Amino acid sequence: MLLTNLILPGRGTTNPFDVEVSDATSKISSIKPTSTPSTTPPSRVIPTLCHPHIHLDKPFLLTAHNEGEDLPDYLDLAPKDGSFAEALTKTAEAKTRYTRADLLHRGSQLIAESIQAGVTSMRAFVEVDHVTRFICVEAGIELRRRFKEQCYVQLCVFAQDPVINDEKHGTENRELMEEALRRFRSDIDVVGSTPYVEGDEGMQRRNIEWAVEKAMEHGMHLDFHLDYNLDPSSKPMICHVIEVLKQSNWTQRAMGKAVVIGHCSRMTMFSTEETEKLAKEIHDAKLPISFVGLPTSDLFMMGRPGDGDWGGSRPRGTLQVLELIRRFKLNACIGINNVGNAFTPWGSVDPLRLASLGVGVYQAGTPQDAELLFECISALAQEAIGLEDIVVRSLEEGANALFMVVGNDETININGKDTGIPARKRLSVADMVWDPPELSQRRVVGKVNLSR
Ligand SMILES: [Zn+2]
Structure with missing residues (x-):
């Protein structure tokens, strides 16, 4: 040719x-x-481009016009107030309707549209819990095989729900996650969890410790949805992640497996000194940590007005990825996260449009900024998720x-x-x-x- x-x-x-x-x-x-x-x-x-963070099982729920087809309908779950709490409940309800055919249908649309945009690798999250059990993982494995020549789909078995808190099926979810890691291990690369859904700080810490232990036990990469808030009174869990990785001797024992921290909007409230201290800890311990900014979701979810406030002022928070890279020498990139669901009703799967949004969000207007933003959706994204040689x-x-x-x-x-x-x-x-x-x-x- x-x-x-x-x-x-x-x-x-x-x-x-x-x-x-x-x-x-x-x-x-x-x-x-x-x-x-x-x-x-x-x-x-x-x-070519890379999605470092995208959810394979819950895209296009709000735009799934399946009337007359043998697929579930979700249109009654359209957001009413657009809040985070509503997104959690609506998506939890959506999961009860998932079928294999439906997961393959929406999942293949997500991957095919990504390939059209130029994506050749992705970290795809598939949820395991007492409702979905293994249906999302099994669909993910089939999709991964179907598209293997055009796009490397790295599967992250993901606990979106608590794995500790027994008021919310913690033990049951944890046992199912552990079974999925054993049963499907040849097709899975990553263990993922969401400590902030647990409830109190103690349970969040145990969620982190459990995920680190499981990733090491199975020799997998690790991925956290972490510190997704702008609450100065909340304790940043990133510090506990670093502590646990150091104590468990991740750098030596995990054989180059990568750790990714997604969202982490709480970190935008760190002072310069606090950010420097965090970066130094990561560098000193040689921890292979990368941060993934998810601006389309963060802009939509963060900075909500309080009761009685009309909301004229809405300070948003999303990781300032270019500064993390340039000033603090941290590994960072950006990802799409969700499309067409209550967490992020807007946007497309096109990473170039995400990079373009970054020009405004990060106030990054020079040609060099544009080149770095491009790296954040291509080579740096690939490095963050522990892949090489595709981009x-x-x-x-x-x-x-x-x-x-x-x-x-x-x-x-x-x-x-x-x-x-x-x-x-x-x-x-x-x-x-x-x-x-x-x-x-x-x-x-x-x-x-x-x-x-
Ligand atoms: Zn996510």
């Missing part, structure tokens, strides 16, 4: 190249400057071919009619982040070639 007239990463935006990919080996066999200049605009090659930053002869080509139109069409007006060209990474290209302009070349 010969691809011509391409602007390549790290080689400027003016000189196009031709790239040949071997059909037999799927490797890049040659990269040469384009010999015959083209009159059409060049296409731009960019690295590649640059094209090299002899390397496995897996990259995205973004096309450029010559002229602007309106309702199928050519206006003759020259179309804007997207040639730099900043062009992609500031105003993401339509999905129809994107194409992933190559296959995911990861043996596991």
Whole structure:
């Protein structure tokens, strides 16, 4: 396969190249400057994208128009007040209706739309508890196999519900999680939990200790939904996570397995000194911790007005990921989290649109900021979840071919009619982040070639 007239990463935006990919080996066999200049605009090659944090079992609940089909309906569960408490109850009710066909239906839509956007790897959360039992994991495994050449689906078996608090089925949920980890271990990479759903601080601590122990026992990565609040009186659990990882000697014993902290909006209230202290602790202990900012969910959920307050002032909180990376030298990236459910009714699965939102949210307007935001949805996201070699930053002869080509139109069409007006060209990474290209302009070349 010969691809011509391409602007390549790290080689400027003016000189196009031709790239040949071997059909037999799927490797890049040659990269040469384009010999015959083209009159059409060049296409731009960019690295493929990665979801570091996305829920596979609860997308598109609010938009599942399944009338007349043999699939459950969720439209009566549309939010009434849009609150966090309501999201928890509505989603808990939704789970009682999940069927295998339905999970495969919505899950395949999530993965297929992600692939259209250029995603070639993801950490997908599948819930286990006394209601869903193993139905989400089993659907996740089937989807992981179905899409394996186009997208590596790393499954995180996830306790969205308490695993300690027995007033909320803690023991039952915990035992089911442990059984899932044993029974499906060849298809599972990650143990995930949500300490803040437990109730009191003591139970939150025990949730963290249990998850660390299970991840080490099974040799898996670890992922927490943590400190999802803007309450200065709440005790940040990130400190306990660090403590437990140090005490359990994670760095030596977990053999390079990664730890991801999602949300963590409470950390936005840390002073400079507190953030420096936290970063130093992580660095000193060489803990492989990464933070994942989830701005579409955080903006929607955080900063709610109190009783009697009309809500004119709504201070939001979402991890300021670019500062975490640049100033505090922490590993960080951004993720979609939820789409089309009561936790996040809005948005799409497109990571480029998320990066674009980051320009405004993080007040990051330079081309270098745009490039770092792009890294946060590609290579840095992949590193955070402990993968390598799927997202590649640059094209090299002899390397496995897996990259995205973004096309450029010559002229602007309106309702199928050519206006003759020259179309804007997207040639730099900043062009992609500031105003993401339509999905129809994107194409992933190559296959995911990861043996596991
Ligand atoms: Zn999440």
